[in-house]
Amino acid sequence: MIVLNTYAIITEQFPNKETKVKDFDPYILKDNLLEFTYQEDGDLIKLLFVKKRIDQEQVNCKLVINYMPYSRMDRKIEGDLFTLQYICAFINDLHFEKVYVIEPHSAKTIELLRNSEAIYPALDWLPAIMDQMQFTDQDRIVFPDKGAAARYHNTGYDHSCIFDKTRNPETGRIENMLLKQGDIPKGAKCIIVDDLCSAGGTFLWAGQTLKQMGASEIYLLVTHCEPRVLSGKLLDQDSPIDKVFTGTSMMQQTHPKIEYITINLENYV
Template identity: 90%
Template sequence: MIVLNNHTIITEQFPNKETKIKDFDSYILEGNLLEFTYQEDGDLIKLLFVKKRLDQDQVNCKLVINYMPYSRMDRKIYGDLFTLQYICAFINDLNFEKVYVIEPHSAKTIELLHNSEAIYPALDWLPAIMDQMQFTDQDRIVFPDKGAAARYENAGYANSCIFDKTRHPQTGRIENMLLKRGDIPQGAKCIIVDDLCSAGGTFLWAGQILKQMGASEVYLLVTHCEPRVLSGKLLNQDSPINKVYTSTSMMHETHSKIEYITINLENYV
């Protein structure tokens, strides 16, 4: 989905699967902000068409990427292409005035994108969630791995914990998970913080360990959540996760255990 100055660009498809985009003359004069929500690869060609149309009117606009596609392929892995590098090159060639990426998976995205800046809304949401849960010194912020700790650890929150996980090199499945730093007091409320949830295996595993160590409630705060989570076990009634807080950058489906938080772009752009 592409939104130009708060107006959703209307896209259709010809019988032969080619993309048709309705013109948007009247929206161009109202500002210069383009919001891009990736759902499939075809959305990238839509972004190309929209930017080329803006170039015709010499509109130099800013781009907000709600979720950076291919951001997990952020390095060269034997046997696979370094696809993030190519997607960033594609966006660079479109020559946006500025590119904002909401919660990139790693610093590599910002390194590869020209004139780019990362936005971390989870850091703004977390204090309000802690207040809502009446956090005390006995409660804990939990980072499920070193990557999450690197993104959020310097936000100034005391009493945080860090897990270390080991994945199988071929399948990517988690083989082991240990609490490497911090402690979990009996009865503690815990908020796991990360950028992305897919099926939820990492957080299910972490939640089970936290409950075994004495946590009374476990919550998950992720900026991006894939619809795949609905088919996993993370949202089951017997799951250790009480609730998931997330944005609508990747999904909109309702569920009793999901609470959506709005990203107010005016605070960042």
């Protein structure tokens, strides 16, 4: 989905699957803001068409990327292409005045995108969630791995914990998860914080470990959540995760364990 100055661009398909973009001339301003929500590769072609039309008016245009596509393919792995660099090159060639990325998976995205800036709304959501959960000094913010810890080290909360997880190099499955930093007091409420949830295996493992260590309530805060989570075990009745707080960058399906948080772009752009 592409939104131009709060107007949702309308697209259709011709019978041969080519993209048809409906006129949006009345919504082009002197200074424009495009909001891009990736759902499939065809959305990148739509972004190309929309930006090229705006360019014809010789006006300014900034881009907000709600979720950076291919952000997990952020390095060269034997046998696979380093695809993030190609997506970033594609966006760079569209020559946006500024590019804002909501919670990039790693610093590589910002490194590859010209005139870009990362936005971390989870850090703004966290205090309100802590208040809602009535956090005390006996409760804990939990980072499931060192990547999350590096991303959110500015939480301003002293009582945080960091897990260290080990994956099987061939299957990618988690084989072990140990508490590397901090402690879990008996009866503690915990909020696990990270950028992205897919099926939720990491958070399910972390939640089970926290329960074994004596945690009483466990919540998950992720900016991006894939629809795949609905088919996993993370949201089951017997899951250790009591509730998931997330944005609407990748899904909006309702579930009793999911609470959506809206990003107010005016606070960042």
